[in-house]
Amino acid sequence: MSDRNDLLLEGVVGSVAYGLNTTESDVDYLGIYVEPTRTFLGLHPPTRDRGTRHGRDGADATYHEVGKAMGLILSCNPTVSEILWLDNYTVATDFGAELVSLRSCFLSxxxxxxxxxxxxxxxxxxxxxxxxxxxxxxxxxxxxxxxxxxxxxxxxxxxxxxxxxxxxxxxxxxxxxxxxxxxxxxxxxxxxxxxxxxxxxxxAKTALRQCPDEAPLEDFLQRLRRAHLDNW
Incomplete structure (x- = not known):
């Protein structure tokens, strides 16, 4: 289960978000969290396999560490990308809102x-x-x-x-x-x-660039990691 104190973004996704829910549908949550930067400096840094958590007060919920989430969104993974395009969020920190503002940079x-x-x-x-x-x-x-x-x-x-x-x-x-x-x-x-x-x-004529605009995304992630680096 995710520690809600480290969440950057969280919102309702799935059938409820699409308007395809029925009486049998569950409410699904998707979120992005950030690991303390010091955890990347030790013997067992977070990996892609360890960068996902599940569970939210008994609800179906998936949370990806921001590094993993950004990699998946860069690949235009539909299941993860939609977190940046929701109308409403249950959690949205300043960094989370900034990540939403960069959503077009991920696209190709x-x-x-x-x-x-x-x-x-x-x-x-x-x-x-x-x-x-x-x-x-x-x-x-x-x-x-x-x-x-x-x-x-x-x-x-x-x-x-x-x-x-x-x-x-x-x-x-x-x-x-x-x-x-x-x-x-x-x-x-x-x-x-x-x-x-x-x-x-x-x-079709596409409205998208041929390659993602990674420079603003790199800048964002570097600043986020510095902001979550403990004082030595």
Whole structure:
């Protein structure tokens, strides 16, 4: 469980943030925390494997150390990147707010396309696997379908506008698509959706730079580490 005193940012993510929650949905939290700089100077510094904590008063919550989080956001990981694009935060320190203000510096066209399209394809493959192994009545098929469409739409919006809309303007088409996946025609519709978005990405003019702007991010992290260095 994360020590809330070291949090930089925390917010509600997942289905509730997207507007895709149902009565069965949990409230998911995502956050970024900072380790004291002295811990990086000892025998057992934090590593990528050790840079994640879980749990928040019994709720589903994931917290990444800021160094790990920034690396994941630089790769345009959709699950972590959305923390910088929320409308509201349950925790936002001055450093956390500054990190949000730098969110566009993390973006690059190729990584956004690769990550969002790749995550959508992973959801698509899980969906097909469930159809084959569990049958059409498995309710998780609908969830995989909703998130396949969500990832494609969000990724395309980010790619073409430079802005990541976390909350969907109208959730109903996503629920409709989820219900369709529980029908025989679902696989054909899903394959057509993937092909359509692949063509849209291929022909779109991106609003993103080709490489991220790392200099402001490096400056931010260096100042943050100095601010959390103990006096000797």
């Amino acid at each position: 066209a190729q990584r956004v396309r690769h990550s969002y399209f790749g995550y959508a394809m992973a959801q698509f493959r899980r969906m097909l696997h469930r159809r084959e192994t569990q049958g059409l009545r498995d309710p998780r098929l609908a969830k995989h379908a909703r998130h396949t469409l969500r990832l494609l739409w969000q990724g395309y919006e980010l790619y073409t506008t430079g802005v990541l809309p976390v909350r969907l303007p109208d959730p109903e088409p996503y629920f409709d698509f989820g219900r369709q996946m529980m029908e025989e025609s679902g696989e054909t519709a899903a394959k057509a959706l993937i092909a359509d978005y692949e063509q849209k990405f291929d022909t």
